[in-house]
Amino acid sequence: MDLFKSLPLKKQEYMNRLFRNCTEEVKYYMSVIDVEADQTFIKAGEECKYIYIILSGKVTGVEWPMHEKSYFFKDFGPGDFFGEIECFAGLPRYRISILSSTKCRLLAIPSIYYMEWMRMDVDALFMRTQENISRLVLQTAEARKYLFMEGKDRLMVHLVRKYEQKIPAPEILVLNQTRARISEEVGISIKTLDRNIRKLEEMNLLTLNKGKIVITKTQYLQMKQDIDFYVNG
Incomplete structure (x- = not known):
């Protein structure tokens, strides 16, 4: 058809x-x-x-x-x-x-x-x-x-999803979501979210620009690899 x-x-x-x-x-x-x-x-x-x-x-x-x-x-x-x-x-x-x-x-x-x-x-x-x-x-x-993922891993799943929702895939993604919205979608408190954002920033998996999360294609690919390893073991 x-x-x-x-x-x-x-x-x-x-x-x-x-x-x-x-x-x-x-x-x-x-x-x-x-x-x-x-x-x-x-x-x-x-x-x-x-x-x-x-x-x-x-x-x-x-x-x-x-x-x-x-x-x-x-x-x-x-x-x-x-x-x-x-x-x-x-x-x-x-x-x-x-x-x-x-x-x-x-x-x-x-x-x-x-x-x-x-x-x-x-x-x-x-x-x-x-x-x-x-x-x-x-x-x-x-x-x-x-359910058994740590907050950091849940946040990575969320960021990978947001990157993959963009068609075509961008070189750089600026996440235009409030902290409250992200915490709601990830299922963790805002305090826990902020702590895990800092962790991922220290791991060079994201950057912050005027409070907004920014992800490069390289950072996305690294998070994707980490999440796939966690999920598929």
């Missing part, structure tokens, strides 16, 4: 196999929508009316597990699905919020027609079940590792 031409080749092939026998209702009612950066297009707690597939751009998953404190837990990109797991689990409302990190193009399919298709198409159902189980297993492992 022409809809998926912007996806990487392997994901194009996957989508073409998946949608090979989709129903006429899905074809008729699905639509392409564009979302500007920093927009919440799925809000936790709202009715799960649509399944969304990212065609281009990047998004971030946000949870409020306790006391309404947000937790920015993972970035997603082209080919990723949202709202589907809730529908498979029989949950009427979205479990997480999804925020666009960049300008995005999405394919929106009404959940009622998507689920009717899944019930009729055994091959498509198997493909999506396999993908969802794999995703849940990996996310659970990643969340467990993140």
Whole structure:
């Protein structure tokens, strides 16, 4: 399908196999929508009316597990699905919020027609079940590792994510976020955040310019290497 031409080749092939026998209702009612950066297009707690597939751009998953404190837990990109797991689990409302990190193009399919298709198409159902189980297993492992990370490592994960959200990748990234916002996204106190910013500055993994965090491509690559070693061991 022409809809998926912007996806990487392997994901194009996957989508073409998946949608090979989709129903006429899905074809008729699905639509392409564009979302500007920093927009919440799925809000936790709202009715799960649509399944969304990212065609281009990047998004971030946000949870409020306790006391309404947000937790920015993972970035997603082209080919990723949202709202589907809730529908498979029989949950009427979205479990997480999804925020666009960049300008995005999405394919929106009404959940009622998507689920009717899944019930009729055994091959498509198997493909999506396999993908969802794999995703849940990996996310659970990643969340467990993140939980036990020190504040310094959490901050590096955050900075690597922010660098990778910029398309094309910059030579120098100036992080235009307040300390309060960073501490909220990383999940540590402002006092702990400031202490770990100083640690990374001493390690030459970032610099401060008028209070703002600045990261060079070299510093990003070093942090990326350190985080990959920690996560993948």
